[in-house]
Amino acid sequence: AQSVTQPDIHITVSEGASLELRCNYSYGATPYLFWYVQSPGQGLQLLLKYFSGDTLVQGIKGFEAEFKRSQSSFNLRKPSVHWSDAAEYFCAAGGAAGNKLTFGGGTRVLVKP
Amino acid sequence: NAGVMQNPRHLVRRRGQEARLRCSPMKGHSHVYWYRQLPEEGLKFMVYLQKENIIDESGMPKERFSAEFPKEGPSILRIQQVVRGDSAAYFCASSVDTQYFGPGTRLTVL
Numbered sequence: 001a002q003s004v005t006q007p008d009i010h011i012t013v014s015e016g017a018s019l020e021l022r023c024n025y026s027y028g029a030t031p032y033l034f035w036y037v038q039s040p041g042q043g044l045q046l047l048l049k050y051f052s053g054d055t056l057v058q059g060i061k062g063f064e065a066e067f068k069r070s071q072s073s074f075n076l077r078k079p080s081v082h083w084s085d086a087a088e089y090f091c092a093a094g095g096a097a098g099n100k101l102t103f104g105g106g107t108r109v110l111v112k113p
Numbered sequence: 114n115a116g117v118m119q120n121p122r123h124l125v126r127r128r129g130q131e132a133r134l135r136c137s138p139m140k141g142h143s144h145v146y147w148y149r150q151l152p153e154e155g156l157k158f159m160v161y162l163q164k165e166n167i168i169d170e171s172g173m174p175k176e177r178f179s180a181e182f183p184k185e186g187p188s189i190l191r192i193q194q195v196v197r198g199d200s201a202a203y204f205c206a207s208s209v210d211t212q213y214f215g216p217g218t219r220l221t222v223l
Contacts, residue, residue, distance in 0.1 A: 036214070043204060044214040090155060100146060100169060101212060103155040
């Protein structure tokens with residue numbers, strides 16, 4: 001069965017510190033991979049996506065993610081977080097462009113001043 | 114180019130009533146998806162539609178829930194005889210190859 005796991009439910013980070021959010025997937029083949037961010041009471045905004053090619057993907061708001069086939073991972077990173085990065089982050093996987101997405105449970109990020 | 118539109122943003126229904134949630138995809142997108150987010154959980158796929166066709170409804174509950182995407186007009190997710198367990202945020206997404214999400218409809222069943 002297809003699944004996406006985000007091992008960390010909550011992460012607290014100081015403003016200006018680096019951030020890494022973990023995502024592991026289980027799929028029959030290499031899936032299409034996405035990271036979305038959700039602010040309280042809002043919809044999901046796409047941060048970045050991986051379809052193929054370069055395994056280091058750049059996204060919006062200074063985020064990047066690295067696809068590692070050997071580890072079935074697609075971790076999200078940001079070198080220096082801002083208070084506005086406080087939100088919930090979801091990793092998602094799809095079998096092909098246009099297919100349904102399977103989401104992880106989300107990681108809630110709190111940013112300390 | 115307007116994003117994915119959903120209305121209403123908030124909907125309150127009493128048990129046994131019907132809920133109708135609307136989704137207008139981004140211009141040029143012919144694929145629509147519905148997801149449900151229960152409190153403190155991630156999003157769960159419900160149904161995938163193209164114009165006038167249901168492509169994948171593997172995540173839809175077998176009873177009371179239906180979805181359509183007519184040739185003209187928005188996609189509709191209908192929940193008949195709502196129960197308290199239907200209280201959730203319902204998100205619509207549209208795509209060509211990447212799914213873009215609407216702001217969601219938050220359904221509260223009293």
